[in-house]
Amino acid sequence: MEKNLNWAVLGTGVIANEMAQALKAMGKTLYAVGNRTHEKAVTFAEKYQVAKVYDDFHEMFTDPDVDVIYITTPHNTHIGFVREALKNKKHVLCEKSITLNSLELEEALALAKENDVIFAEAMTIWHMPLYKKLWELIDAGKTGTYASNANEEHEEIADWLADGVPALGKVQMIQLNFGSYKEYNMKNRFFNMDLAGGALLDIGVYALSIARSFMESKPDQVLSQVKFAPTGADEQAGILLMNKEAQMATLALSLHSKQPKRAVISCENGYIEIMEYPRADQAVIVEAESGVHHTVNAGEAKKALQYEMEDMEQAIKTGDVHKLKISDTKDVMDIMTDLRKKWNMKYPGERWE
Missing domain, CATH: 3.40.50.720 (NAD(P)-binding Rossmann-like Domain)
Known part of the structure; x- marks a missing residue:
């Protein structure tokens, strides 16, 4: 048992x-x-x-x-x-x-x-069913076809393609926004350096996780601009990423300026738009030539933590950790660490090396 x-x-x-x-x-x-x-x-x-x-x-x-x-x-x-x-x-x-x-x-x-x-x-991004299906769709788009012997796990993707959702081709450009309007109180956790405050670790981690998940390899070129709060925490940042496949991503982050949580993944044959992306259960796919819109759904936003724990339990019981995306977690952390080093933004008592 x-x-x-x-x-x-x-x-x-x-x-x-x-x-x-x-x-x-x-x-x-x-x-x-x-x-x-x-x-x-x-x-x-x-x-x-x-x-x-x-x-x-x-x-x-x-x-x-x-x-x-x-x-x-x-x-x-x-x-x-x-x-x-x-x-x-x-x-x-x-x-x-x-x-x-x-x-x-x-x-x-x-x-x-x-x-x-x-x-x-x-990280909700790793576990939401919508992203698992979208990653499969991107993989299908690399060849323009989907395996005819799709098993039950891939049945939903086969249905999407049968309904006219295009094989999207290679991901070219990713645009990500995440802005919250936090009270300008330098003692709260968002701006407090003693509590590791700042936009990057609080909200940027979601945007970077989305970007990494749709890129074929870890970005090896990173440029940025940053605005600091009076405490020294990163209040606002613009980040540009590119990997060896020339896939690019742009991120706009803010803790004191409201923005939609919006992701756009632009591919050769169309683009994917996702709103409220940390716990998304719906995306809109737009065909490049015709402009036809396809709305696709998978999972439920309210079950975000349930999906996390189910994947964790499966990994513990089987030893198969691929759904936990530990390698991507490491890539995202490397990017964030390198950014803060460039910004000379070190938390009290923190060791970098």
Whole structure:
């Protein structure tokens, strides 16, 4: 009989609440919760019928009944908690940004390998069914055909093509916007350097993940402009990427200027437009020559965390980690680290090398 994995969550904020609700939708119950403020953990446990609350949240890392930990705390705290969890042979799904920089990520990945556990980023882009189908469609477009013996997993793509959705050809250019209007309060987490604030790690990680997922290789040319908040955090940035295949991406990010969360993936034979892209379940595909629009759907936005945890559980049970896109996570972190080095934007106590 297949073992039911016991999940624990570190933190009790918005993501932790969504995670508990997602587990319930999966027919499961969250096993344990830990938080710096014990009273918050108790209240959270009562709300979601969580079996175990730790007096000291560090006990989560050594609890023999915990199989996998979802870390939802601010990203400046990730590496310390990740390190402790992995050393105690716990699988870890960690909120974005998975670490502060590439050095921390390399350490964590090495610890995961050493302890034979899985460490992955809770990046919605990697797990939403829409993106999995769009990546398949792009792959189909490279040859202009789709395998006639498509199995059930690929049936939806075959249906899209049968309905007239074009094989799009090579991705040429990607445009990404993500702008939030955050109160200009230098003490909040968005602008606070002590809490690893800034647009890049908070919202840019989504845009870069989209870009990387539709590019054939990691960008090796990166240009940028940045505007800093009074605290020294990156408030606004424009980023231009290009890889060895000459695929390009442009990103516009802001924490103090509202923009649509809009992605446009331009290919040889048409383009894909995606709104609200962090948890998208719908895209519009436009044919280049005719201008005909095709609306395609896959998955449900409200199930974003459920998809993450389902992929994580599958990876733990089978050892197949390809859906976790760990390599792409590493590429995105390398880009963000290199950008901040160029900007000379280092968080207090952070080590780059």
